[in-house]
Amino acid sequence: MDEINGIAEKLAKDMKEISVAEFFEKNRHFLGYENPTRSLLTAVKEAIDNSLEFTCQANILPTIKVKVKEIEEGKYRVSVEDNGPGVIPEKVPHAFGRVLYGSAFHKLRQSRSLFGIGIKGACLYAQLTTGKPIKVVTSTGKKIHTFEIMIDVTKNEPIVISHKEEENPSHWHGLKVEYEVAGRYVKGEASIQEYIKRTAMVNPFAEIIFDGPDGKETFKRATEKMPVQPIEIKPHPYGVQLGVLRRMLTSTKARNLIGFLTKEFSRVGRNSALKICKLAKISPSKRPQEVDKDESERLYKAMQMVKLASPPTNCLSPVGEEDLILGLKKELKADHYVAVTRPPSVYSGFPFQVEVALAYGGELPPENAILIRFANRIPLLYHQGDCVITKAVKEVDWRRYGFSQSANSLPLGPLAILVHFVSVWVPFTSEGKQAIANYPEIFKEIKLALQDAGRELAKYIRKIKKMKEKELRRSIFERYLPVVAEAVGELTDKKAEEILNKLKNMIRGEKIEGSSEKA
Numbered sequence: 001m002d003e004i005n006g007i008a009e010k011l012a013k014d015m016k017e018i019s020v021a022e023f024f025e026k027n028r029h030f031l032g033y034e035n036p037t038r039s040l041l042t043a044v045k046e047a048i049d050n051s052l053e054f055t056c057q058a059n060i061l062p063t064i065k066v067k068v069k070e071i072e073e074g075k076y077r078v079s080v081e082d083n084g085p086g087v088i089p090e091k092v093p094h095a096f097g098r099v100l101y102g103s104a105f106h107k108l109r110q111s112r113s114l115f116g117i118g119i120k121g122a123c124l125y126a127q128l129t130t131g132k133p134i135k136v137v138t139s140t141g142k143k144i145h146t147f148e149i150m151i152d153v154t155k156n157e158p159i160v161i162s163h164k165e166e167e168n169p170s171h172w173h174g175l176k177v178e179y180e181v182a183g184r185y186v187k188g189e190a191s192i193q194e195y196i197k198r199t200a201m202v203n204p205f206a207e208i209i210f211d212g213p214d215g216k217e218t219f220k221r222a223t224e225k226m227p228v229q230p231i232e233i234k235p236h237p238y239g240v241q242l243g244v245l246r247r248m249l250t251s252t253k254a255r256n257l258i259g260f261l262t263k264e265f266s267r268v269g270r271n272s273a274l275k276i277c278k279l280a281k282i283s284p285s286k287r288p289q290e291v292d293k294d295e296s297e298r299l300y301k302a303m304q305m306v307k308l309a310s311p312p313t314n315c316l317s318p319v320g321e322e323d324l325i326l327g328l329k330k331e332l333k334a335d336h337y338v339a340v341t342r343p344p345s346v347y348s349g350f351p352f353q354v355e356v357a358l359a360y361g362g363e364l365p366p367e368n369a370i371l372i373r374f375a376n377r378i379p380l381l382y383h384q385g386d387c388v389i390t391k392a393v394k395e396v397d398w399r400r401y402g403f404s405q406s407a408n409s410l411p412l413g414p415l416a417i418l419v420h421f422v423s424v425w426v427p428f429t430s431e432g433k434q435a436i437a438n439y440p441e442i443f444k445e446i447k448l449a450l451q452d453a454g455r456e457l458a459k460y461i462r463k464i465k466k467m468k469e470k471e472l473r474r475s476i477f478e479r480y481l482p483v484v485a486e487a488v489g490e491l492t493d494k495k496a497e498e499i500l501n502k503l504k505n506m507i508r509g510e511k512i513e514g515s516s517e518k519a
């Protein structure tokens with residue numbers, strides 16, 4: 001017995017809190033820093049995502065300059081500059097030097113940002129691999145502030161290495177981050193170039209200038225129309241979990257349960273609130289802070305039982321069919337494009353919406369279809385196999401729409417399949433934010449959207465096929481025309497040449513339908 005106690009005491013001595021920064025430094029693969037190729041991409045991606053998110057929030061047409069240059073073998077200097085609202089100097093150290101510090105996590109809002117980790121991941125990775133601080137230059141239109149920041153990993157606190165202030169006669173506003181990281185620059189499907197290209201597809205209002213190791217490339221904007229800013233919503237009772245409900249009960253400002261239910265949740269009116277209280281057998285006038293453990297459990301169950309309207313869906317901001325086609329057209333040269341934006345739907349109390357766009361023919365590789373996945377306007381380049389989007393694409397019967405397909409695979413043919421999922425809460429399978437979890441409601445909507453788009457595309461493919469068949473028949477007929485003309489000439493005593501010309505005119509005069517694009 002004594003011996004066991006001894007071990008417990010020894011263990012107790014070793015017990016201490018682990019800083020979240022240290023945790024992520026050790027487990028950087030969770031954040032997308034698992035190998036040099038992906039790490040370089042993640043470091044660039046996090047800054048671009050932020051630039052797009054915050055320029056959009058400020059309703060500014062984004063111009064983003066991305067620079068990636070090799071400084072020595074396996075080391076790169078990355079900088080990303082935007083023309084957004086900037087960050088006030090008091091907030092810079094924490095926003096860039098403290099893990100799990102951000103503005104998005106507690107809001108139920110369609111957003112590219114989420115955990116308040118993104119840019120700190122890049123900062124941690126930079127100091128881990130090159131030992132250098134990250135540099136942040138920012139202005140809200142007043143003075144220009146330049147910071148060099150590192151993270152005190154054991155305390156999860158920012159260390160400001162330097163801070164200087166400059167005049168800003170041109171009233172520049174925006175933010176530029178710069179860091180040096182270990183990495184490998186690649187081309188192809190999971191490259192920075194591809195990431196930017198795909199970003200440009202679903203953000204056609206953004207201009208992105210990419211100055212990479214291979215030279216400069218500009219992704220021009222195709223529209224000046226900014227997306228509608230998504231609004232924040234309150235949680236829907238069907239989407240809340242018991243633990244969260246208990247916390248909400250203690251922190252609410254509402255004085256009674258009925259006020260709590262109607263003010264803190266969406267789609268709960270007075271009548272529904274009364275019904276919930278009755279079902280839970282709690283007085284509607286009870287103070288939320290006094291609701292005990294058993295009562296909160298009953299309340300939670302009652303909230304799931306009462307019939308309520310679905311959460312509001314005006315909080316979603318999909319790209320829209322017109323802009324999806326604009327975006328696809330500018331980045332992929334194909335013969336035909338179709339797009340479908342499904343009406344909003346709900347999973348576990350969270351509103352979401354699915355859109356699909358297809359590009360067909362043209363310069364697309366003729367063999368395998370390309371799948372292009374997005375969540376809240378961010379391209380998902382990794383973990384394709386784990387994503388509900390991939391599962392849905394494979395389960396659609398593409399043979400119906402004129403493609404060949406083997407069981408449980410993507411279709412074959414010159415086809416690009418773009419799927420965009422938007423929601424106030426994207427159920428990512430992990431912190432790397434690269435694959436969406438398989439909820440039945442989500443799977444069903446994606447499949448329906450794919451089928452809608454597939455049917456639309458099939459119409460075009462059938463038309464093209466018919467035209468080709470007609471063309472073939474005509475060419476066969478034309479080959480025999482001289483023989484026919486000769487014979488008719490002999491029978492009618494007319495010149496064969498005249499008859500041949502007449503026949504040719506008849507065939508060519510036929511109206512040929514051109515291929516059209518749905519735009």
Ligand SMILES: Nc1ncnc2c1ncn2[C@@H]1O[C@H](COP(=O)(O)OP(=O)(O)O)[C@@H](O)[C@H]1O
Binds near residue numbers: 084087116117
């Ligand atoms: N380019 C930028 N413009 C304005 N604010 C920014 C920018 N980049 C980062 N921020 C601020 O820093 C915070 C932390 O960013 P980040 O670590 O990427 O977390 P998240 O994006 O999940 O909120 C953001 O929530 C935002 O307030």
Ligand SMILES: [Mg+2]
Binds near residue numbers: 046050113117118119
């Ligand atoms: Mg971010």
